[in-house]
Amino acid sequence: MKLLLVGYGAMNKRVAKLAEANGHEIVGALSPTEENDCPHPLFDSVNEGLPEADCLIDFSHPTLTKEVLTSDLNIPMVIATTGEKETLLELMDKKAETAPVFFSANMSYGVHIVTQLLETIAPLMDDYDIEMIEKHHNQKIDAPSGTLIKLLDAIKDKARPDAREVYDRSQLSEKRDKQEIGISTIRGGTIVGEHEVLFAGHDEVISVKHSAQSKDIFARGALKVAEKLVNKENGFYTYNNLGV
Structure with missing residues (x-):
């Protein structure tokens, strides 16, 4: 898969490492703050002309997640951001009309x-x-x-x-x-x-x-979900209906 990361903190750094070890490609990371240790193309805005991707994985902050969910992006989305749950759920329901969207507050x-x-x-x-x-x-x-x-x-x-x-x-x-x-x-x-x-x-x-016992369980969970989600129709998914 070609993966776009939303946020490049501790969790998505682990996602990137495990993804590349399993043959996936990180095409870029969306982060409004400068990430000097990011070896991938870095974008500070969802409107910057993001690269083509098969799926995005979002371990970020509600502010950035809301920007993604209200953008024109319509690719499969794995959302693992916590905070502002009710607001994000409402936006995910809307985005699910045009893209497969998965959400879990814990990717384990x-x-x-x-x-x-x-x-x-x-x-x-x-x-x-x-x-x-x-x-x-x-x-x-x-x-x-x-x-x-x-x-x-x-x-x-x-x-x-x-x-x-x-x-x-x-x-x-x-x-x-x-x-x-x-x-x-x-x-x-x-x-x-x-x-x-x-x-x-x-x-x-x-x-x-x-x-x-390790944050890797969340990264592995996100990648496993992404592998399933890219083959799903538009809609809102959780562990209850994804079929993992």
Whole structure:
């Protein structure tokens, strides 16, 4: 494949390395900031006359992703940007009328499986309190992570539509309410990514946990999705309907 990268941060650098190792070509990188270590053609605007590509892979920032989604580009798009989820989903739905568009807040297939597990077991856990914990490296900007929001949405959609998220119990002086879902965020060191959902019941705790041991799992996931997406018709895709 000929791939256009949107953003050239840590994730797309890994995508580029793995892509070239597997015979794909990086035709350019779209980044509004100067990337002195980028060995590929660099473009600072979506209107700059981008090279032909079979697919683009976007690990960037909502601002840049919105520019791509509102542009005239109509090639297959793998979107892995987190933040401003509702706005981006609306724009992706529109772009999907003219291009195949895939979105996931986490490109790990393992996280997709965890999501499906939660959709299955959460409806069975009415008598359990739910606490969610996510851990990431000290350079991550957004909190909670897009992946935690993805897991939270799965629980709320399937089992707890009236749930109320609690992010800071230090501001409360009361017993835990049954509708609460506690959310804890940890930032430190070089933690790649860890997400855990605790179902705490009477004298027992059930835990569902995913630990990323390398960022390469996200890059590999994006490339695997791109290989599928280039053969798809226009439309909006996730792991649920792509057939990976």
